[in-house]
Amino acid sequence: MDPAPRRSESGLAIRRATHLLAAFTPDRPAMSLTQLAQRTGLPLTTAHRLLGVLVDCGLLERDEDGLFHVGLRLWEIASLAPRGLGLREVALPFMEDLYAVTHENVQLGIRDGLESVFVERIAGRTAVPVLTRVGGRFPLHPTGIGRVLLAHAPVDVQDEVLAAPLQSFTPRTITDPAALRRILSDVRSHGYAVNDRQVTMDSLSVAAPIHATDGSVVAALSIVVPAGIAHPAALAPMVQTAARGISRSLRQFAK
Amino acid sequence: MDPAPRRSESGLAIRRATHLLAAFTPDRPAMSLTQLAQRTGLPLTTAHRLLGVLVDCGLLERDEDGLFHVGLRLWEIASLAPRGLGLREVALPFMEDLYAVTHENVQLGIRDGLESVFVERIAGRTAVPVLTRVGGRFPLHPTGIGRVLLAHAPVDVQDEVLAAPLQSFTPRTITDPAALRRILSDVRSHGYAVNDRQVTMDSLSVAAPIHATDGSVVAALSIVVPAGIAHPAALAPMVQTAARGISRSLRQFAK
Numbered sequence: 001m002d003p004a005p006r007r008s009e010s011g012l013a014i015r016r017a018t019h020l021l022a023a024f025t026p027d028r029p030a031m032s033l034t035q036l037a038q039r040t041g042l043p044l045t046t047a048h049r050l051l052g053v054l055v056d057c058g059l060l061e062r063d064e065d066g067l068f069h070v071g072l073r074l075w076e077i078a079s080l081a082p083r084g085l086g087l088r089e090v091a092l093p094f095m096e097d098l099y100a101v102t103h104e105n106v107q108l109g110i111r112d113g114l115e116s117v118f119v120e121r122i123a124g125r126t127a128v129p130v131l132t133r134v135g136g137r138f139p140l141h142p143t144g145i146g147r148v149l150l151a152h153a154p155v156d157v158q159d160e161v162l163a164a165p166l167q168s169f170t171p172r173t174i175t176d177p178a179a180l181r182r183i184l185s186d187v188r189s190h191g192y193a194v195n196d197r198q199v200t201m202d203s204l205s206v207a208a209p210i211h212a213t214d215g216s217v218v219a220a221l222s223i224v225v226p227a228g229i230a231h232p233a234a235l236a237p238m239v240q241t242a243a244r245g246i247s248r249s250l251r252q253f254a255k
Numbered sequence: 256m257d258p259a260p261r262r263s264e265s266g267l268a269i270r271r272a273t274h275l276l277a278a279f280t281p282d283r284p285a286m287s288l289t290q291l292a293q294r295t296g297l298p299l300t301t302a303h304r305l306l307g308v309l310v311d312c313g314l315l316e317r318d319e320d321g322l323f324h325v326g327l328r329l330w331e332i333a334s335l336a337p338r339g340l341g342l343r344e345v346a347l348p349f350m351e352d353l354y355a356v357t358h359e360n361v362q363l364g365i366r367d368g369l370e371s372v373f374v375e376r377i378a379g380r381t382a383v384p385v386l387t388r389v390g391g392r393f394p395l396h397p398t399g400i401g402r403v404l405l406a407h408a409p410v411d412v413q414d415e416v417l418a419a420p421l422q423s424f425t426p427r428t429i430t431d432p433a434a435l436r437r438i439l440s441d442v443r444s445h446g447y448a449v450n451d452r453q454v455t456m457d458s459l460s461v462a463a464p465i466h467a468t469d470g471s472v473v474a475a476l477s478i479v480v481p482a483g484i485a486h487p488a489a490l491a492p493m494v495q496t497a498a499r500g501i502s503r504s505l506r507q508f509a510k
Contacts, residue, residue: 016265017272057270075336077279083316110327135334
């Protein structure tokens with residue numbers, strides 16, 4: 001047999017397996033064979049065979065009802081992602097401090113492409129509800145974390161985000177590219193970003209950048225409070241202090 | 256071409272890809288192509304080709320130095336594992352409560368086979384150091400969490416764990432199977448487990464079970480404090496209360 005088709009065959013198998021893994025979403029954390037085949041567009045027999053291998057490998061698990069879900073082994077491997085739990089381990093003590101002082105939502109996010117990914121959140125049971133989820137993606141333009149990350153992103157990323165249609169979450173969400181450019185400029189000069197009722201009408205957030213050893217912004221930290229209870233400028237020093245603590249720890253960690 | 260070798264070929268590709276993913280460990284979170292080939296026993300060209308696909312799929316990422324590490328996309332998918340972040344999302348507010356009251360280590364773990372996996376930990380910067388890590392595995396016999404999970408495991412799991420050589424971590428670690436069986440019986444009758452200097456000489460932990468809707472024990476919650484500062488019986492009600500809160504939330508979550 002010619003080795004060439006074998007090579008592409010193995011690439012195809014891994015790509016298809018990744019499609020199956022990535023088919024799971026927060027609204028669909030468990031699915032049947034038929035649902036997974038439909039979602040991925042794979043023939044039923046192909047999906048069946050690949051799912052069998054993924055369960056064998058522990059990357060997926062199957063429950064008593066025959067539904068597939070993401071496996072513990074995948075989660076164990078993923079815990080080694082430097083931009084996931086690695087960053088989180090360094091940041092958590094500082095996030096705890098911020099939470100202990102405020103008892104509000106404390107969030108940690110990074111940029112991936114044109115979106116933010118939330119890698120950690122601490123929230124008391126009485127804190128204001130938020131739309132974000134650990135492991136979940138969110139647009140950059142309306143949140144405090146997203147604005148910090150976008151303000152420090154390469155210009156081509158900023159251009160691409162601001163050129164696309166921008167989703168409105170509340171009557172107050174700013175979606176005008178020119179207005180957002182002014183906001184990003186303010187974020188860079190003030191050292192923090194504010195989201196005042198941009199995502200929900202009852203929440204306000206203040207975010208500050210986390211810097212790597214080379215000075216680049218690798219993540220952002222935010223606190224989310226009920227809108228109207230505090231002035232952003234009063235919250236900023238607290239968030240900036242915690243973000244600087246994380247930056248300092250990251251540098252020690254990198255040594 | 257005969258479809259049979261194709262089928263086994265795609266299974267083999269996914270298995271090899273999983274070996275590459277699972278090659279990363281806490282001591283080796285970033286590795287070169289050569290290191291990964293050595294670790295997995297794959298030929299260099301095969302490892303090279305498969306790593307290329309895994310990077311393309313976003314399951315791995317490659318840094319400026321050419322080292323591979325676990326990718327953010329894998330972490331995003333893994334965040335949907337019901338036994339990982341799913342459980343954690345339900346448990347976190349109760350863990351926060353326990354942390355707010357004590358400012359000690361608060362841990363959440365599940366059993367996978369003959370070991371425990373820690374899925375969450377909250378720790379103040381001044382809390383007693385622990386050997387466990389989020390996403391990391393640990394033997395069942397010495398920890399409070401492990402003893403709760405083992406006490407409620409099927410008898411064949413208990414037999415298998417107690418029949419194997421049991422690692423000693425401190426001069427006080429109990430490794431006698433008969434003594435451990437008596438401890439597991441106490442755990443079931445008292446409703447909590449104690450680890451008094453079993454893992455490190457300066458720590459004591461108290462753990463309580465978390466129950467699913469069907470009454471089975473799906474996880475355990477523990478608090479770790481400096482040895483000698485508190486009597487286990489004084490800590491137990493607090494841990495049990497928080498564990499019951501998580502169990503109640505899990506039942507609501509399941510509806």
